[in-house]
Amino acid sequence: MKRPLLWLLWGWMATVIVAAFHWAPLAEGFLGQSSRILFFHVPMAWVSFVAFMVAGVRSLAYLAGRRTERRDQAAAAAIEIGLLFALLATVTGAIWARIMWNSWWNWDPRQASIVVALLFYAAYLALRAAVADREARGRLCAAYATLGLVVAPFFYFVLPRLGFTLHPEAVINAQGKVEVEPRMLVVLLASSAGFTALFFWMHQLRTRLALREARLLEGSD
Amino acid sequence: MGGPTWVTAVNLVIWTGIFLYLLRLERRVNDLERER
Amino acid sequence: MSSGWTAEAAAVFAKDWRAERRARHAVATLVLFAITTLVIASLALGPIGATPGERSDVASALLWILLLFAAAAGLPRVFVHEEESHTATVLRLAARPSAVFAGKLAWVASLLALLEAVATPLALALFDLPVASPGRLVLALGAGGAGLAAATTLLAAIVAQGRGATTLFAALAFPLLVPLAVLAVAATRAALGGGDAGGVLVQLFLYDSTIMVAGFLLFPVIWAP
Numbered sequence: 122m123k124r125p126l127l128w129l130l131w132g133w134m135a136t137v138i139v140a141a142f143h144w145a146p147l148a149e150g151f152l153g154q155s156s157r158i159l160f161f162h163v164p165m166a167w168v169s170f171v172a173f174m175v176a177g178v179r180s181l182a183y184l185a186g187r188r189t190e191r192r193d194q195a196a197a198a199a200i201e202i203g204l205l206f207a208l209l210a211t212v213t214g215a216i217w218a219r220i221m222w223n224s225w226w227n228w229d230p231r232q233a234s235i236v237v238a239l240l241f242y243a244a245y246l247a248l249r250a251a252v253a254d255r256e257a258r259g260r261l262c263a264a265y266a267t268l269g270l271v272v273a274p275f276f277y278f279v280l281p282r283l284g285f286t287l288h289p290e291a292v293i294n295a296q297g298k299v300e301v302e303p304r305m306l307v308v309l310l311a312s313s314a315g316f317t318a319l320f321f322w323m324h325q326l327r328t329r330l331a332l333r334e335a336r337l338l339e340g341s342d
Numbered sequence: 343m344g345g346p347t348w349v350t351a352v353n354l355v356i357w358t359g360i361f362l363y364l365l366r367l368e369r370r371v372n373d374l375e376r377e378r
Numbered sequence: 379m380s381s382g383w384t385a386e387a388a389a390v391f392a393k394d395w396r397a398e399r400r401a402r403h404a405v406a407t408l409v410l411f412a413i414t415t416l417v418i419a420s421l422a423l424g425p426i427g428a429t430p431g432e433r434s435d436v437a438s439a440l441l442w443i444l445l446l447f448a449a450a451a452g453l454p455r456v457f458v459h460e461e462e463s464h465t466a467t468v469l470r471l472a473a474r475p476s477a478v479f480a481g482k483l484a485w486v487a488s489l490l491a492l493l494e495a496v497a498t499p500l501a502l503a504l505f506d507l508p509v510a511s512p513g514r515l516v517l518a519l520g521a522g523g524a525g526l527a528a529a530t531t532l533l534a535a536i537v538a539q540g541r542g543a544t545t546l547f548a549a550l551a552f553p554l555l556v557p558l559a560v561l562a563v564a565a566t567r568a569a570l571g572g573g574d575a576g577g578v579l580v581q582l583f584l585y586d587s588t589i590m591v592a593g594f595l596l597f598p599v600i601w602a603p
Contacts, residue, residue, distance in 0.1 A: 131361045260602060267592075276553075326364065330371055
């Protein structure tokens with residue numbers, strides 16, 4: 122990626138950070154300054170979803186079109202980074218839950234859903250490690266990631282609402298309607314854009330690195 | 343109050359650190375690719 | 379053309395049942411596991427004076443945990459033994475991939491149905507459960523079982539080509555089956571206790587369909603080369 126663009130990304134995110142803590146208003150119904158976490162927590166969760174979709178699309182392309190090494194590695198890289206962001210989203214969510222409800226974890230439907238997604242894609246890595254043959258590995262992992270293409274939206278958008286209707290406790294789904302204030306919305310969107318750009322940069326790096334490693338391993342046979 | 347300012351500063355330091363790390367990674371990958 | 383497909387699928391199904399009747403591996407393991415779990419749970423929970431509603435809650439969850447664990451214990455090797463005994467190659471030549479998937483799916487589904495037929499009456503008896511809507515109970519068991527069968531068959535096909543099939547299967551199956559279990563437990567609970575099972579059943583059917591369609595589409599690729 123071009124150097125000036127990257128420095129622009131730095132500036133963008135730096136501005137977002139400052140704005141998150143000094144420019145955006147606090148949200149109603151939140152304890153103290155805690156609503157500021159949302160400017161990082163929500164974009165990270167969103168980016169993890171984007172990452173998994175990227176993996177799914179690359180995998181579908183792998184299966185339906187030419188089965189290139191690049192597509193295979195791109196899918197794996199996307200999932201690795203997606204897992205990282207999902208984990209960060211989970212942790213920031215737990216921190217915030219602790220502040221709001223004095224409990225790190227209570228299997229709130231949203232918390233449960235992101236865990237299921239995490240486990241699903243962690244299993245992808247387990248699958249990748251378990252298959253030795255390169256052709257089979259590419260094929261099976263691509264199939265699994267393609268399955269993820271349909272299943273992940275369910276985990277991210279349907280399951281949280283499902284759980285809500287099943288458990289009668291009045292758990293306030295605080296990720297619902299927060300973006301009422303225009304300033305908050307601006308920071309949230311800017312943060313999401315920044316994190317998304319960050320993902321694509323990281324993804325590109327990881328894919329290129331993985332391809333290099335694969336070439337090196339090949340060469341040493 | 344030093345609260346938000348302190349947190350902002352910490353976040354900026356963390357972000358800049360991550361950014362510089364990724365920049366270095368970019369440079370390394372570029373070098374590796376140029377070797378070929 | 380379609381009669382050829384049905385014949386192929388039926389042949390796969392029949393072959394597995396024939397092999398099972400000789401070895402009696404899968405059915406015995408599953409049934410034993412089911413009975414043991416239910417008995418232990420019933421013994422442990424007996425002394426605790428629980429209301430019918432609470433018993434329904436517990437038994438519903440228990441029943442599905444049992445079905446999931448039985449599937450995870452007994453079914454990962456559905457495709458592995460084909461690879462090991464080298465009948466896989468013959469199978470690839472003799473039948474279309476979708477027919478193989480259908481046949482295997484039917485085999486797994488019939489095993490699970492058998493397991494449900496044993497475990498459910500036992501659970502009803504041991505926990506002294508009220509059944510508000512038998513029809514909905516059957517639907518819940520059927521829909522949950524079908525989804526479990528589809529997911530299990532698909533994942534068994536994937537792990538057959540890797541190392542450590544059973545452990546890998548557990549890792550892959552859990553995330554996929556948790557939403558299914560949540561829905562199935564809710565539907566079962568409602569059927570026993572008399573709540574609204576309708577909406578949940580619809581969602582269960584949707585989840586099942588998604589997995590089945592994905593299974594039929596992806597299996598040829600997995601079974602492949």
